[in-house]
Amino acid sequence: MEISALTRSVVKRNHAVISPDGYINSRVPGWDNCTVNVIINEQMGAHLCQTLITLNEISVLTGATLHSQLFFYVVEGRCTATVGGETNTLEKGQFVYIPIAKEYKVDKPEPGTQLLTFHKVYEKLDGYDVPPVIFGDAANIEGPTYLGDAALRLQVLLPDTLAFDMAVNIFTYDPGGHLPFVETHIMEHGLIYLQGQGVYMLDKDWYPIKKGDSIWMAPYCQQWFTAMGKEPAVYIYYKNVNRFPT
Numbered sequence: 026m027e028i029s030a031l032t033r034s035v036v037k038r039n040h041a042v043i044s045p046d047g048y049i050n051s052r053v054p055g056w057d058n059c060t061v062n063v064i065i066n067e068q069m070g071a072h073l074c075q076t077l078i079t080l081n082e083i084s085v086l087t088g089a090t091l092h093s094q095l096f097f098y099v100v101e102g103r104c105t106a107t108v109g110g111e112t113n114t115l116e117k118g119q120f121v122y123i124p125i126a127k128e129y130k131v132d133k134p135e136p137g138t139q140l141l142t143f144h145k146v147y148e149k150l151d152g153y154d155v156p157p158v159i160f161g162d163a164a165n166i167e168g169p170t171y172l173g174d175a176a177l178r179l180q181v182l183l184p185d186t187l188a189f190d191m192a193v194n195i196f197t198y199d200p201g202g203h204l205p206f207v208e209t210h211i212m213e214h215g216l217i218y219l220q221g222q223g224v225y226m227l228d229k230d231w232y233p234i235k236k237g238d239s240i241w242m243a244p245y246c247q248q249w250f251t252a253m254g255k256e257p258a259v260y261i262y263y264k265n266v267n268r269f270p271t
């Protein structure tokens with residue numbers, strides 16, 4: 026039997042590893058008959074929110090974005106999403122980006138559907154319109170090699186324009202692939218592993234990481250990752266981008 030006083034989760038001042046072993050459910054108004062795990066939030070010092078929602082056949086999510094934009098990504102299963110009058114079925118790997126001031130509804134899920142969300146307070150840029158609603162599919166987004174390394178591929182899910190202040194990318198590492206250098210940067214990350222395993226270095230601490238684990242990296246948290254095992258390691262991550270460094 027596992028020892029219940031052990032966890033792989035770690036929460037520090039500038040990074041956190043949240044493994045599913047410590048999840049406690051939250052009740053979120055408007056997100057009905059579902060299980061919500063708030064994984065990253067301002068309570069830990071972050072400037073983004075990341076949740077994982079597990080749906081059953083009677084789950085319905087309704088709401089309206091106010092100051093925060095919202096990104097839904099289907100980790101498992103299938104559901105229907107209605108945003109700004111447009112309804113689409115969302116399957117594994119598909120997503121919808123909901124800008125500020127939009128109503129949304131998610132319903133008709135397959136039991137066991139898992140949705141990842143990223144939320145960020147939107148910082149509008151003078152001269153640029155608020156981005157539109159975007160329905161997309163990771164399977165249709167190219168994954169060019171990252172910095173010339175054939176073991177690494179990066180898919181950029183949202184348009185790379187100044188109207189967006191948040192990026193959501195999928196990073197795929199072949200076994201043995203690794204970040205080419207230790208990153209030290211102002212941008213913050215939230216991520217969840219979709220597949221595989223490896224070792225992440227966060228501010229000189231080393232963590233074994235696998236599918237289902239999430240990581241928060243505050244600005245300037247030094248970061249490096251190497252993939253291990255028999256299959257590629259894949260994570261989807263948030264990054265704040267494109268705004269003046271005040």
Ligand code: UGY
Pocket residue numbers: 196208214248249262264
């Ligand atoms: O975009 C990034 O900063 C990315 N290379 N960081 C990361 O995967 N930890």
Ligand code: MN
Pocket residue numbers: 208210214248
């Ligand atoms: Mn980074």
